[in-house]
Amino acid sequence: MPGRMNFSQLDRVAPGVSLDFVLADLGVSSMQIDDPARGFTFKYDGPLDLRLDPTSGISAAGRLRELDEDELAALLEENADEPHAARIARTVLGELRRGEAVDTTKRLAELVGQALSFLPAGEREEEVKKSCQRTFQALRIDVNGEFEALYSFLEKLPGVLKSGGRVAILTFHSGEDRLVKQAFRQHLREGFYSSVSDGVLRPSAQERFQNPRARSAKLRWAVRA
Numbered sequence: 001m002p003g004r005m006n007f008s009q010l011d012r013v014a015p016g017v018s019l020d021f022v023l024a025d026l027g028v029s030s031m032q033i034d035d036p037a038r039g040f041t042f043k044y045d046g047p048l049d050l051r052l053d054p055t056s057g058i059s060a061a062g063r064l065r066e067l068d069e070d071e072l073a074a075l076l077e078e079n080a081d082e083p084h085a086a087r088i089a090r091t092v093l094g095e096l097r098r099g100e101a102v103d104t105t106k107r108l109a110e111l112v113g114q115a116l117s118f119l120p121a122g123e124r125e126e127e128v129k130k131s132c133q134r135t136f137q138a139l140r141i142d143v144n145g146e147f148e149a150l151y152s153f154l155e156k157l158p159g160v161l162k163s164g165g166r167v168a169i170l171t172f173h174s175g176e177d178r179l180v181k182q183a184f185r186q187h188l189r190e191g192f193y194s195s196v197s198d199g200v201l202r203p204s205a206q207e208r209f210q211n212p213r214a215r216s217a218k219l220r221w222a223v224r225a
Contacts, residue, residue, distance in 0.1 A: 007149065007153050008149035008150075008152035008153050008156075010153055010156045010157065011159060018162035018165065019162065020162060021165060021167070022160070022165075022168075023169075024168070025170045026170060026172060028052070032052070038054070039059070039105050042108065042109035042133075042136060045105055047103065048060045048107070048108055050139055050143050060140070060143050063139065063143055064093075069090055069093045070089075072088075073085040073086045073088075073089035075138055075139075076088060076135060076138045078138075079137065079138035079141040079147070079175060080137045080173070080175070081134070081175075082131060084115060087115040087116065087118075088111070088112055088116075088131065091115035092111050092112075112135055113128045113132075115131075116128050137173065147175065147176075147179065150180075151179060155183070157183075158192035158193070163224055164224060166221060167221065168219055168221045169221075170217055170219050171220070172216050177200065177218050181220060184196040184222045188222070192225060193222045193225055194223050196222040200218035201218070201219040202218060202219075203215065
């Protein structure tokens with residue numbers, strides 16, 4: 001069996017073998033999130049990287065230098081449903097146009113705060129925090145091609161499951177969940193699945209208390225026809 005691979009290459013994990021069960025956990029590991037050197041969090045200063053595999057691809061800082069204002073705004077909206085996407089894009093790209101660097105997590109978070117400076121003081125802090133979370137999420141998804149990888153994985157799933165085989169997928173934000181729901185329903189209509197989950201399974205209150213990072217988790221399942 002191959003070693004480290006992207007799950008979009010599911011069909012190459014065990015060529016010619018039909019699987020009984022597939023579990024996909026789409027979350028980023030806590031070890032990555034908590035390492036300032038990886039650039040996944042704005043709670044600590046570090047390089048604005050955000051790559052899941054830092055040995056390949058382009059960093060988030062490099063990606064920002066490739067985008068124009070409209071492209072960045074669209075990226076924030078599509079990948080994270082960011083309501084202040086246009087303001088954030090204008091502020092960040094304005095900084096780059098002036099020749100200033102946006103290559104650390106702290107600097108990007110500061111610019112998000114500047115973009116939302118119009119908000120009333122009483123609600124600004126919480127809204128800036130949420131927009132920072134969404135901005136970092138959107139850039140991480142883009143830098144790592146996460147939606148493209150998920151789409152490829154979902155398309156290959158029916159071809160690797162044996163009849164009666166099951167798949168369960170854990171997602172952690174609405175964009176991922178939409179893709180999974182749409183793919184499961186499409187493949188159900190096409191006859192590849194005999195049944196799919198009607199809704200999502202969520203962690204219990206006790207689990208969310210014990211593991212706060214589980215609060216956004218959603219699980220969907222499907223059974224191969």
